[in-house]
Amino acid sequence: MxxxxxxxxxxxxxxxxxxxxxxxxxxxxxxxxxxxxxxxxxxxxxxxxxxxxxxGAWDTALLVLVAFMVLDYGTGLLRAYVNKEISSEKGFKGLIRKGVILIVLIVAVLLDRLLNTGTWVFRTLVCFFYIANEGISLLENCAGLGLKLPPQLLEALLQLEEGNKKEIRKGDEK
Missing domain, CATH: 1.10.287 (Helix Hairpins)
Structure with a gap:
């Protein structure tokens, strides 16, 4: 060998x-x-x-925001596919929108670091606002796919976006 x-x-x-x-x-x-x-x-x-x-820290607020952003984009693509409205321009605008949300989040984190209070005041505010915004958009995409949605879910997201805390009505009560 x-x-x-x-x-x-x-x-x-x-x-x-x-x-x-x-x-x-x-x-x-x-x-x-x-x-x-x-x-x-x-x-x-x-x-x-x-x-x-x-x-900032990888906490629940940031995790939920990122998850909602991914789910919103995904359901938007599904909605466009099902309704035969797929457009690369709209998809690109959606990605740009997500990028700008992340830029606003960075600004909020930097403001929190500037104030040096030891808590994430602006970051949490921005996360909650955009979680509500993305959640509403996600529900709109689901409704556009023909899904029925519980009205309490939309009401909870609207309250989160507005910053109000009211009791959410149950079932058919008004």
Whole structure:
């Protein structure tokens, strides 16, 4: 059986078995993988740190806002598909709108950091407002798909958007 050197392996094509059983090259590749893994970990850590600084803590309000934004966009696409109104221009405007919501959220976080009160006053306000806004839009998309919706759900979202806290009526009571 022929013995292969690193030079042989780099200059010639080799079979899978030859490549697998050639230990020095395998170890060299493993070292390169560790370096790439370390670089990727650093990139992920830096990105996560930057996003946490810009958007504040990853709490329930932010989670709900992001979920509502994704669900609203998804139901909007479904509504457009079902009603045969798909438009790349409208879809792009929807994405721009979501991006601007995130910019407003960043401004709110920076204002909270400027005030240095230790709480997320403006950020929470912005999150609640846009959660209500996205929720209403999501319900409109669902209604556009022909779904019946409980009126109490829409009423709760309207109250959240207006900042009022009233008792939500039950069932058929008025």
């Amino acid at each position: 022929k013995s292969f050197t690193k030079k042989d392996m780099r200059n010639k094509k080799y079979t899978l078995l030859q490549g697998v059983f050639f230990i020095p090259i395998f170890n060299e590749r493993r070292c390169n993988m560790k370096i790439y893994s370390l670089e990727a970990s650093g990139f992920v850590a830096a990105t996560g740190t930057g996003l946490t600084y810009l958007f």
